[in-house]
Amino acid sequence: MADTVKIHIDGIPVEVIKGTSILDAAKTVNVKIPTLCHHEDLCVAGNCRVCVVEVEGRKNLVASCAAPVEEGMMIKTTTAKVRRARTDLISLLVSEHNTQCTTCYRSTNCELQALASEYNVDSERYLSVLKPNLQIDKSSYSIEKDDSKCVRCQRCVRTCAELQHVNAIDVAHKGRDMKISTFMDLPMNDVVCVNCGQCVTHCPTGALTERRYYHEIWEAIGDPDKHVVINTAPSVRVALGEMLGYPVGTRVTGKMVNALKKIGFDSVLDTDFTADLTIMEEGHEFLQRVTKALKYGEKVALPMITSCSPGWVKFIEHMYPEHLDHLSTCKSPQQMFGSLVKTFYAEKIGVDPSKIVSVAAMPCAAKKFEANRPEMKSSGYQDVDAGLTTREIGHMIKQSGLDFVNLPDMDYDSYMGESSGAAVIFGATGGVMEAALRTVYEVVTGREVPFKNLAITPVRGLEGIKEAAVKLENVLPAFDFLEGVEVKVAIAHGLRNARTIMDQIKAGTSPYHFIEVMACPGGCIGGGGQPIPTTDEIRKKRIAAIYAEDEGMPVRKSHEVPEIKMIYEQFLHEPLGHKSHELLHTHYIKRKRY
Amino acid sequence: MNCCIPTISTRATRSPLNNLNTGNTMSSIKIKLHQQDIDKLKEVCASFNNDAGELINVLHKAQGIFGYLPAEVQEIISKELNVPLAKVYGVVTFYSFFTMIPKGKHPISICTGTACYVRGAEKVLDEFKKNLNIKVGETTADGKFSLSCLRCVGACGLAPVVLVGEKTYGRVAPDMVKEILAEYKD
Numbered sequence: 001m002a003d004t005v006k007i008h009i010d011g012i013p014v015e016v017i018k019g020t021s022i023l024d025a026a027k028t029v030n031v032k033i034p035t036l037c038h039h040e041d042l043c044v045a046g047n048c049r050v051c052v053v054e055v056e057g058r059k060n061l062v063a064s065c066a067a068p069v070e071e072g073m074m075i076k077t078t079t080a081k082v083r084r085a086r087t088d089l090i091s092l093l094v095s096e097h098n099t100q101c102t103t104c105y106r107s108t109n110c111e112l113q114a115l116a117s118e119y120n121v122d123s124e125r126y127l128s129v130l131k132p133n134l135q136i137d138k139s140s141y142s143i144e145k146d147d148s149k150c151v152r153c154q155r156c157v158r159t160c161a162e163l164q165h166v167n168a169i170d171v172a173h174k175g176r177d178m179k180i181s182t183f184m185d186l187p188m189n190d191v192v193c194v195n196c197g198q199c200v201t202h203c204p205t206g207a208l209t210e211r212r213y214y215h216e217i218w219e220a221i222g223d224p225d226k227h228v229v230i231n232t233a234p235s236v237r238v239a240l241g242e243m244l245g246y247p248v249g250t251r252v253t254g255k256m257v258n259a260l261k262k263i264g265f266d267s268v269l270d271t272d273f274t275a276d277l278t279i280m281e282e283g284h285e286f287l288q289r290v291t292k293a294l295k296y297g298e299k300v301a302l303p304m305i306t307s308c309s310p311g312w313v314k315f316i317e318h319m320y321p322e323h324l325d326h327l328s329t330c331k332s333p334q335q336m337f338g339s340l341v342k343t344f345y346a347e348k349i350g351v352d353p354s355k356i357v358s359v360a361a362m363p364c365a366a367k368k369f370e371a372n373r374p375e376m377k378s379s380g381y382q383d384v385d386a387g388l389t390t391r392e393i394g395h396m397i398k399q400s401g402l403d404f405v406n407l408p409d410m411d412y413d414s415y416m417g418e419s420s421g422a423a424v425i426f427g428a429t430g431g432v433m434e435a436a437l438r439t440v441y442e443v444v445t446g447r448e449v450p451f452k453n454l455a456i457t458p459v460r461g462l463e464g465i466k467e468a469a470v471k472l473e474n475v476l477p478a479f480d481f482l483e484g485v486e487v488k489v490a491i492a493h494g495l496r497n498a499r500t501i502m503d504q505i506k507a508g509t510s511p512y513h514f515i516e517v518m519a520c521p522g523g524c525i526g527g528g529g530q531p532i533p534t535t536d537e538i539r540k541k542r543i544a545a546i547y548a549e550d551e552g553m554p555v556r557k558s559h560e561v562p563e564i565k566m567i568y569e570q571f572l573h574e575p576l577g578h579k580s581h582e583l584l585h586t587h588y589i590k591r592k593r594y
Numbered sequence: 595m596n597c598c599i600p601t602i603s604t605r606a607t608r609s610p611l612n613n614l615n616t617g618n619t620m621s622s623i624k625i626k627l628h629q630q631d632i633d634k635l636k637e638v639c640a641s642f643n644n645d646a647g648e649l650i651n652v653l654h655k656a657q658g659i660f661g662y663l664p665a666e667v668q669e670i671i672s673k674e675l676n677v678p679l680a681k682v683y684g685v686v687t688f689y690s691f692f693t694m695i696p697k698g699k700h701p702i703s704i705c706t707g708t709a710c711y712v713r714g715a716e717k718v719l720d721e722f723k724k725n726l727n728i729k730v731g732e733t734t735a736d737g738k739f740s741l742s743c744l745r746c747v748g749a750c751g752l753a754p755v756v757l758v759g760e761k762t763y764g765r766v767a768p769d770m771v772k773e774i775l776a777e778y779k780d
Contacts (some may be wrong), residue, residue: 169683172683
């Protein structure tokens with residue numbers, strides 16, 4: 001048993017492990033201390049001082065997030081002195097904040113607003129010292145940066161550095177001029193930002209938000225000349241409910257489909273369909289690479305790495321441009337969907353593709369950038385016209401006036417509305433790998449993966465880097481060169497962990513054949529476009545909902561989905577075929593790191 | 595529908611988003627560094643074992659080589675020491691010793707220490723600003739003069755004091771400013 005410390009918080013006796021902060025100790029006895037710069041995903045900064053408390057025998061107030069407990073401490077969290085100090089601190093923050101809350105995207109979901117309201121801050125207390133003429137950086141397709149709403153808590157800086165190892169933003173200048181800045185104050189689209197949006201989900205205010213496109217989508221829906229199609233990503237259905245009154249981890253798939261139809265989308269389809277398609281293409285690409293390497297001794301880039309996460313793709317383009325050949329050439333499910341909607345789907349339903357507006361509902365900020373990549377036009381049009389975040393979808397549903405909770409469930413439309421459980425797990429870290437293994441193993445051996453109920457548990461969970469090995473035995477004759485081969489796979493989520501994986505590849509020590517990387521911690525369920533906040537507890541609940549959704553699906557393997565079989569029979573003909581290469585695969589760009 | 599083509603302003607790559615408190619107007623010009631200076635800078639980095647912890651020391655030496663720290667110099671240091679660019683920029687902008695603007699051929703420093711200040715240094719400073727049409731911390735467009743303030747050169751008996759390059763001027767009055775500048779006409 002570790003050393004413990006006994007203290008009193010507001011008269012309640014508490015015993016916690018030595019080294020625990022006062023803030024965390026208070027949580028164990030349900031004493032809530034307000035915070036602002038603190039986020040459980042990040043290291044302690046202690047710069048906002050909103051969490052101050054009184055410790056008996058000490059002259060000065062103590063920042064509870066940064067102060068470890070000491071034996072016998074008598075802590076008071078709500079004395080008049082503490083309240084006065086907090087009110088002063090919050091008032092000072094408000095005095096340099098752009099308090100146009102009524103027009104702010106984060107209104108009602110803003111931590112500063114909540115604190116100001118809780119402490120009933122008097123706006124007359126300090127004169128506004130908000131700097132005039134601060135411009136909003138709207139240069140990026142994905143992220144807007146509004147310094148007038150920044151409280152300089154540096155959660156974004158810590159996120160970008162600690163969680164993501166990107167370091168696109170840092171603290172610059174000092175004193176009253178101190179600000180969160182890119183290198184040379186360059187626009188966000190001109191620096192190494194990978195658009196993951198983790199800074200957005202970690203920002204307590206409206207200083208960092210995703211670039212919104214839903215106004216334009218409302219316009220398109222209202223235009224009778226347009227055929228507006230939306231496809232929804234796996235992890236949207238397990239998080240959207242959080243914005244509409246449901247507890248974390250509630251699945252709202254059927255209600256979401258119904259709401260989107262009522263909003264006026266001409267067709268509500270499932271990104272899961274192209275997730276299954278990704279497995280078909282990526283699985284065969286993997287087998288092709290392995291065949292070349294093991295059967296013919298050709299030099300191919302192994303390990304192969306997944307390419308579904310556009311934040312990850314831009315990260316490797318910036319940070320490891322010399323290793324782009326390790327990336328699967330498969331487009332992400334969103335982009336596969338886009339190119340098929342304006343070709344296959346348009347043909348099937350008999351609509352002129354120039355009239356189709358293709359929208360993607362995504363848990364992601366980087367998907368907006370990805371939709372606008374200049375090479376993503378294989379249908380002859382911009383394949384995806386707009387990527388909306390889960391939050392934007394939530395706002396649209398609120399704006400529509402629908403009684404979401406009482407909506408009956410509805411099914412996705414066709415074509416491209418059918419999918420398997422293997423596709424829905426794309427939303428959780430390890431999911432793409434699990435889906436790929438379910439199919440690849442069966443293609444090679446003719447048997448199901450040897451895991452109970454198809455649950456490949458070693459690749460599941462929140463551990464930063466997960467490893468698994470699957471031994472191929474009694475393989476089909478076509479794959480005899482794989483007999484006895486142990487396929488080694490790894491899964492990394494959060495770009496910090498991706499860097500570890502890439503450094504191994506760079507050093508030539510990577511022991512793996514196949515690697516899944518997702519830019520955001522937890523995978524897409526913790527994406528930069530998901531409802532705020534996201535913490536590990538919330539990630540776990542969303543992940544549990546994803547696997548529950550998988551288990552409830554009648555088809556659990558990508559290659560068994562009827563519509564997938566149909567699209568290969570009628571349109572694509574074969575995985576990695578000519579048409580696939582034209583529509584479903586892509587290339588990458590070497591970008592500057594410095 | 596043209597809804598999804600964002601109206602994105604085409605900025606020059608080096609154009610800062612806003613110059614409100616950055617004072618880096620000069621750095622928006624793309625600079626070509628001399629190869630021998632780049633080599634020298636890389637040697638400096640190597641002499642500190644390319645250790646990220648030596649960033650401030652390296653920046654100090656770099657400013658010695660180039661006279662200032664333009665974006666291009668910061669980029670080399672970032673690469674050599676493996677320190678993120680945004681972090682290098684953060685350090686450069688934090689310390690007033692570091693500058694991203696090249697000093698003029700004749701750097702002008704006006705002492706605004708207590709003694710000089712009470713004897714009218716501010717009026718002298720205003721006169722320099724007016725004549726050169728620049729603010730403190732800036733350099734004239736022809737690169738001839740730059741303007742800075744300093745605190746006490748230890749010659750309070752001569753207050754207010756102005757330094758131009760190595761030369762010291764004492765008991766400077768605003769009406770002397772034109773004459774002083776005229777000395778550096780060439």
